[in-house]
Amino acid sequence: NATNAEYELEYQTDTLIQGVFGNLEFTDKNMPLSKDLLFGSCSKGKCRYDEGVIGGSLTMRFKGGDESYTLKSDFNLQNMDEKKGVFTSKDLRATLDLGTSLSSNSFVLIINTMGLPEKVKEEVLIGPYAFLSSSSPSLKNATITFKSNKDLTTAKILFWDGDAWEELEVELGEGKIFAPATNLGTFVLVK
Numbered sequence: 001n002a003t004n005a006e007y008e009l010e011y012q013t014d015t016l017i018q019g020v021f022g023n024l025e026f027t028d029k030n031m032p033l034s035k036d037l038l039f040g041s042c043s044k045g046k047c048r049y050d051e052g053v054i055g056g057s058l059t060m061r062f063k064g065g066d067e068s069y070t071l072k073s074d075f076n077l078q079n080m081d082e083k084k085g086v087f088t089s090k091d092l093r094a095t096l097d098l099g100t101s102l103s104s105n106s107f108v109l110i111i112n113t114m115g116l117p118e119k120v121k122e123e124v125l126i127g128p129y130a131f132l133s134s135s136s137p138s139l140k141n142a143t144i145t146f147k148s149n150k151d152l153t154t155a156k157i158l159f160w161d162g163d164a165w166e167e168l169e170v171e172l173g174e175g176k177i178f179a180p181a182t183n184l185g186t187f188v189l190v191k
Contacts, residue, residue, distance in 0.1 A: 002026060003064030009037055011056030018050055026064075053077050055090060060114070075111040080104050087131060093147050094129040094189075096181060101139045108133045113186060117160045122190035125155060130186045138182055144168070145178040146189040152177045160186040 009020040020037045040049040055076040062069050074090040081104040088095045089110050102108070109132045116128055126146050144157060152172055157179045158165040168179035177189065 001065045002062035002068075005063065006061040007035075008059040008061075009056065010059075011039060011050075011053050013050050013054065014052035016050070017056075058111075058114075071114040073112050073114050075109060078108050078110065080106040080108065083108075089129050093126050094187065095145045095147075096131045096184075096187075097143045097145070098139060099141045101142055102133060102135065106133055106135060108184070116188065117186060118165065120158060120165060120188065120190055122156065124188055125150060125191050126189040128160075128186050128188035131184050133184055139184070142181040143178050144181040144187050145176050146187075147176045148189070149175060150191075155189055155191045158188050158190055159183070160188075 003026055005024045005026070007022055007024065011018055018039070020039070022035070024033060024035060026033065038047065038049070039053050040047060042048075055074070057072060057074045059070065059072045062071070076088070076090050078087050080098070080102045085098045085100060085102070086095060087098065087108045087110055089112060091112065094110075096110075098108075109130070111130050111132070113128045113130050116124075126148060146157065155170070155177050157168045157170050157177060159168055159181070160166075161183070162185070168181070170177050170179045181187070
């Protein structure tokens, strides 16, 4: 098990590429570990927040223990009004259509997560992807869609409800599989 990690959060605004860097130490006492990061800068007690953040990547370099390894994930930050309620992963393979489930000024973070919250029995085809917002209402008429050129006839979409994987009722289209979504969270396509 790793004892520490270096993190590099690179993010893009409308006009700039910025970064936040640091280290995390893992101990039994501070787990689970979280870290607040600022998209901006502070100097002499005054903070400037970067506006127009649209996406980026998070790289984690784990060290200590038996082996060292690196994980990297991309993310998008999209506005409800600008996207008209349709949010897409950076690689365009997963889409969540929220309809009008969130207020027009809401933002949704879409990230290809670095792992599964709990193992699945099936083979992972695509994902997992997390669709997150500061408000997490029950969704009405929302649809999660995965696009693939693979055979999807036996594929399933799973949703992590916080405790267990829930299989969603899917329908197939040409090169895609979709299902109703009732909450924001983590989705994965399995076979």
